[in-house]
Amino acid sequence: MLYLVILEISYRDGLKMIGDILDAILQRNHQLQVS
Incomplete structure (x- = not known):
């Protein structure tokens, strides 16, 4: 049970x-397109 909590x-x-x-x-892509 604890394993499921950790997994989540x-x-x-x-x-x-x-x-x-x-x-x-x-x-980063947006900055490249702007400049």
Whole structure:
């Protein structure tokens, strides 16, 4: 049971990290297009 909780937390953190990376990439691409 505890394993599922840990798995869910790490899964959520992983999604957040991926989202942050995607945001950084999109912002960088946007800056390149503007300049």
